[in-house]
Amino acid sequence: xxxxxxxxxxDLRLLNLTKQFGDQRAVDDLTITIPAxxxxxxxxxxxxxxxxxxxxxxxxxxxxxxxxxxxxxxxTELRAFQRPVNTVFQxxxxxxxxxxxxxxAFGLRRRGIKQVDAQVNQMLELVELSSLARxxxxxxxxxxxxxxxxxxxxINRPDVLLLDEPLGALDLKLRRQMQIELKRIQSEVxxxxxxxxxxxxxxxxxxxxVAVMNAGRIEQLGHPADVYETPHTIFVANFLGQSxxxxxxxxxxxxVLEVDANGVRFKMPARRNVAPGNAVVVGVRxxxxxxxxxxxxxxxxxxxxxxHGRVTDVSYTGVSTQxxxxxxxxxxxxxxxxNSIVGDRCAVGDPVVLHWAPDHTFGLDxxxxxxxxxxxxxxxxxxxxxx
Amino acid sequence: MAPVLPVAAIAPxxxxxxxxKSGIAYVLLIxxxxxxxxxxxxxxxxxxxxxxxxxxxVRPGTYVPGFQVSNYVxxxxxxxxxxxxxxxxxxxxxxxxxxxxxxxAYFIAFKAGNWRSLMLVLVVAPSFASFLLRTYAWKTILADxxxxxxxxxxxxxxPDGRILNTGIAVVAGLTYNFLPFMVLPLYAALDKIDFRLIxxxxxxxxxxxxxFSKVTWPLSMPGVVAGTLLTFIPAAGDFINxxxxxxxxxxxxxxxxxxxxxxxxxxxxxxxxxxxxxxxILVLVVTYIRRSGTEDLV
Numbered sequence: 001x002x003x004x005x006x007x008x009x010x011d012l013r014l015l016n017l018t019k020q021f022g023d024q025r026a027v028d029d030l031t032i033t034i035p036a037x038x039x040x041x042x043x044x045x046x047x048x049x050x051x052x053x054x055x056x057x058x059x060x061x062x063x064x065x066x067x068x069x070x071x072x073x074x075x076t077e078l079r080a081f082q083r084p085v086n087t088v089f090q091x092x093x094x095x096x097x098x099x100x101x102x103x104x105a106f107g108l109r110r111r112g113i114k115q116v117d118a119q120v121n122q123m124l125e126l127v128e129l130s131s132l133a134r135x136x137x138x139x140x141x142x143x144x145x146x147x148x149x150x151x152x153x154x155i156n157r158p159d160v161l162l163l164d165e166p167l168g169a170l171d172l173k174l175r176r177q178m179q180i181e182l183k184r185i186q187s188e189v190x191x192x193x194x195x196x197x198x199x200x201x202x203x204x205x206x207x208x209x210v211a212v213m214n215a216g217r218i219e220q221l222g223h224p225a226d227v228y229e230t231p232h233t234i235f236v237a238n239f240l241g242q243s244x245x246x247x248x249x250x251x252x253x254x255x256v257l258e259v260d261a262n263g264v265r266f267k268m269p270a271r272r273n274v275a276p277g278n279a280v281v282v283g284v285r286x287x288x289x290x291x292x293x294x295x296x297x298x299x300x301x302x303x304x305x306x307x308h309g310r311v312t313d314v315s316y317t318g319v320s321t322q323x324x325x326x327x328x329x330x331x332x333x334x335x336x337x338x339n340s341i342v343g344d345r346c347a348v349g350d351p352v353v354l355h356w357a358p359d360h361t362f363g364l365d366x367x368x369x370x371x372x373x374x375x376x377x378x379x380x381x382x383x384x385x386x387x
Numbered sequence: 388m389a390p391v392l393p394v395a396a397i398a399p400x401x402x403x404x405x406x407x408k409s410g411i412a413y414v415l416l417i418x419x420x421x422x423x424x425x426x427x428x429x430x431x432x433x434x435x436x437x438x439x440x441x442x443x444x445v446r447p448g449t450y451v452p453g454f455q456v457s458n459y460v461x462x463x464x465x466x467x468x469x470x471x472x473x474x475x476x477x478x479x480x481x482x483x484x485x486x487x488x489x490x491x492a493y494f495i496a497f498k499a500g501n502w503r504s505l506m507l508v509l510v511v512a513p514s515f516a517s518f519l520l521r522t523y524a525w526k527t528i529l530a531d532x533x534x535x536x537x538x539x540x541x542x543x544x545x546p547d548g549r550i551l552n553t554g555i556a557v558v559a560g561l562t563y564n565f566l567p568f569m570v571l572p573l574y575a576a577l578d579k580i581d582f583r584l585i586x587x588x589x590x591x592x593x594x595x596x597x598x599f600s601k602v603t604w605p606l607s608m609p610g611v612v613a614g615t616l617l618t619f620i621p622a623a624g625d626f627i628n629x630x631x632x633x634x635x636x637x638x639x640x641x642x643x644x645x646x647x648x649x650x651x652x653x654x655x656x657x658x659x660x661x662x663x664x665x666x667x668i669l670v671l672v673v674t675y676i677r678r679s680g681t682e683d684l685v
Contacts, residue, residue: 058590059589059590060586060589060590079589080586080589080590081589081590081591081592081593081594081597081598085590086590086591087587087590089583089586089587091581091583093581093583093584093586093587094587095584095587095588095602096584096606097605097606106588106591106593106601107591107592110591110592110593110594110597110601111592152591153590153591156591156592
């Protein structure tokens with residue numbers, strides 16, 4: 001790919017970007033910088049504004065206010081065809097009247113490039129479709145169409161490649177395969193990828209930066225592991241993976257924070273708490289919890305957070321076992337145990353003691369309500385189950 | 388045993404419900420086929436036989452069965468100018484109808500929003516009045532002392548100083564009368580275009596003009612082909628517009644056929660002309676469809 005090989009790829013910056021549809025604010029004062037060459041995932045439930053954001057970057061939607069920059073250049077006023085940005089559309093939007101070769105060559109030809117053969121063939125090779133160059137899109141499988149869509153966008157060497165739920169139409173196995181494929185292509189071409197998805201696993205496996213979006217705003221942005229391990233809002237804790245959240249009150253401050261919830265004391269490092277006041281929601285991820293029979297409580301090392309309860313449900317999923325445990329105050333706690341322990345698993349009705357490290361505990365502000373992000377997550381699960 | 392097996396396996400397949408359903412499908416075809424054969428195939432054969440009849444030697448002015456191929460030659464030699472004029476007028480009318488209909492259909496399909504149904508009704512609405520009545524109305528519109536003619540005359544745009552009883556009026560009438568047959572298929576084709584394809588064209592550096600010529604236009608080809616055929620074919624055989632809006636110098640082949648049938652009672656010539664017209668249109672249409680390359684788009 002001769003053209004652009006020596007070109008400096010630049011950061012994508014959104015500045016106070018806002019989009020109003022009627023009385024609904026789809027994107028609300030969004031300001032982010034997406035570093036050049038990164039794989040950035042915009043994660044959120046449908047209707048959270050992530051696709052609108054993408055379309056504003058592509059130039060297919062006009063922002064109500066705010067600006068879009070690539071490097072120092074303000075591209076807000078440029079039309080879609082004038083922007084160094086290309087999109088892989090949700091349903092691929094391949095041109096049905098053109099064959100694969102011409103679909104991929106489309107962008108080059110529109111810019112007046114006559115000699116396209118070498119570039120197109122090279123691109124088709126990258127996505128492993130050389131043998132299908134003269135087929136029409138309708139003769140290709142979903143996965144192949146998806147790769148054509150990527151090739152058609154990437155051949156233009158855009159500064160930014162936008163991917164709008166690019167794997168949504170594929171079955172699970174193919175989706176996993178394409179995730180790896182897309183990561184490979186991204187590391188080969190080094191273009192900035194901005195990936196919009198509602199699939200949290202997809203976002204976490206592919207992206208090096210994840211932004212969780214809710215109601216037109218970014219709730220939290222960071223490395224997938226950081227966002228997962230230390231969610232900053234109840235929405236993120238519930239939307240990205242699962243969390244156990246227990247409402248309590250701060251009773252001791254300092255380097256280690258202590259929170260009293262229904263008479264049980266939980267400790268966490270103060271830096272892992274974002275609650276501004278005395279009301280603190282104690283959070284812990286299910287896989288961080290160890291479930292022990294109550295008689296073995298003496299074996300738990302000191303300093304761990306402890307919680308007593310009774311097993312109400314056990315489901316064996318192969319790699320792990322999922323427990324539902326009812327606390328003395330009637331809240332259900334979910335815990336995942338790796339099936340690597342020799343011996344009996346706990347059974348329904350067993351009194352158990354749960355423990356986890358304070359370093360795995362996080363503190364959240366209860367203001368938004370404990371179920372924030374939960375209904376979305378459930379909806380997504382149901383949708384995936386149907387698909 | 389092995390070779391027997393496939394036969395045994397195929398035998399029950401004859402009874403699968405799918406097979407029986409296709410039997411019903413043939414039964415359902417009968418009314419249509421009967422209609423077509425009684426009112427189309429048989430008259431067509433009669434027409435063809437008439438076109439080869441020769442004048443009776445016993446009673447001049449009447450015709451007897453024969454195989455007089457010269458009927459065709461004579462008819463074409465005598466009436467080739469009207470033939471050419473028919474195709475010219477029909478072609479022009481088709482061209483202008485396309486020119487008017489495409490932007491209209493484009494607007495209805497992509498921009499009209501909630502007004503789309505109303506606009507489609509308005510396109511068809513003139514057809515609620517009779518074809519003849521509407522053509523008579525054009526006589527008034529294009530009349531020598533009418534507003535259109537006098538305005539154009541004031542600008543010295545008319546070589547003959549008039550519109551009515553010229554070819555312009557005939558083409559205008561044809562264009563107007565067959566406009567809905569152009570608009571509707573175009574609208575159907577444009578409406579079917581996934582708007583994301585146009586967005587994809589924009590995204591891939593296509594300027595509005597390029598996206599139109601490389602994406603929208605090729606994807607609307609089925610509508611263009613259907614619309615032009617639905618306009619051209621009836622326009623080429625039309626005689627009302629030339630009769631009411633044109634002069635004797637603007638006669639089309641439809642007028643010639645009508646006169647030969649009704650006034651001269653020269654049935655063989657009229658039949659030969661009808662058949663030649665049909666054949667010519669058929670050849671044109673087949674060539675056109677082949678050339679436009681829409682087989683795999685339709």
